[in-house]
Amino acid sequence: MEDLIPQEAIDSVAQHINQRTNKQYNIPVVGDVSNSETPQIFEIIPFAQIDKTNLKFYAVDGSNNSHSFYNGVTIGLYRGGYVCFQLGKQIRLNSIDDPVILGQSYTPLNILITCEQHLLDIYDELLTLPTVKKFMDFLGASPDQIFPYERKTICTTTSTLLSFCQEIIEWSLIYEIACRTETKEGDFILKDGTLRSLNIKQAYLVKLGEFLSNEKKLVLVGITKNSPIKMELSYTFKQIDSYLQDKLRPQYPFKQTDPKSQKLCCWFEVPDPVLKNAYGSGAMFAKTALTGGRGFGLFFAARLDYVEKLQNYDWVVADVNIFDAIPGIRQNNPTRNLDNLKSIFYNLTRLTQEHYILGYPYPLVEAHNFIILKADLKEEIINRVKQSMYSTQYMDNVDIENMFLDIHSRF
Secondary structure, three states: OOOOHHHHHHHHHHHHHHHHOOOOOOOOOOOOOOOOOOHHHHEEOOOOOOOOOOOOOEEEHHHHEEEEOOOOOOOEEEEEEEEEEEHHHHHHOOOOOOOOOOOOEEOOOOOOOOOOHHHHHHHHHHHHHHHHHHHHHOOOOHHHHHOOOOOHOOOHHHHHHHHHHHHHHHHHHHHHHHHHHOOOOOOEEEEEEEOOOOOHHHHHHHHHHHHHHHHOOEEEEEEEOOOOHHOOHHHHHHHHHHHHHHHHHOOOOOOOHHHHHOOOEEEEOHHHHHHHHHHHHHHHHHHHOOOOOOOOOOEEEEOOOOOOOOHHHHEEEEEHHHHHOOHHHHHHHOOOOOOHHHHHHHHHHOOOOOOOOOOOHHHHHHHEEEEEEEHHHHHHHHHHHHHHHHOOOOOOOOHHHOOOOOHHHHO
């Protein structure tokens, strides 16, 4: 391996990481309650009270996977779905008579790819899915107006098409959740990732964000642990961690008397210089405005379950609906609704105290486990296709087996 990768290339990677993880942005460790770009520190909701709310917490996720065989056959599919928790328990969202599967999911019928037309068929089927069609109707425009890329461009490669389909169905499901009869004002919708997109023009995403916040009064937050923002803020996180643990915690007026339950959480809005360095000075993805960007979010860094010595692993990046954070943005009023932001992050701590994924909302973990197309997808599909082919006996058994032979596994 040393002969394959020049040491100079390895050293350049290490140097880049060292430089970016030691940047100082002069973000103070002691926050100003009137300035959202400084740390806003609060005591976590007591564990005994985290489930004592009627709020529903939905979590949306998607997945895609594909595999190509030596004979030119490719099997590719995507999925989208969501789960919901209330009072600490998962509630049923479907009409399936199954004691385990409680969430709602959508999987396409077209999964065979042998030519360009099959890619186009997958694209066309996406737009006919009821949940996607309703979302398109809500946006009130044709696909060529909503999507920045033409159908033919999206269908150039299997990976591009499947990732596009996965994202579109995720946004559609957010709209579907908002329209469910059991969804009430104040409920949360959590999305894996950000509230930004390369596949939907910003004006249409803004329409969705405004609908969720102003009309439905729902809280939408994108959550991610993997973000270039975290590398930029690595030094800042360490400074805040040290302050919380070594200086503030010993003197903080905790309501909890048990030292093991005395946890401090923190959030702050990510300043523009950090965004510019994380995404590039001209990156549309980083802009926090209703035009000239890619979505309708406002980036925050948050630590929602403080655990000593885990350092920045526990920090997440939260992309909050900009209409929740800046209610007067349409009127060019940049004032942050600090009370609303405090409420959002405080309620998120109801979801981040699970022992196996501290600091990350567990409904998103459950949504991921529910919807993920795992690595063994190939074997599952092969076995089911073989079974179907054996049942018809249109081909000899040897020919059927050879159809799905993986040549590379023989070397």
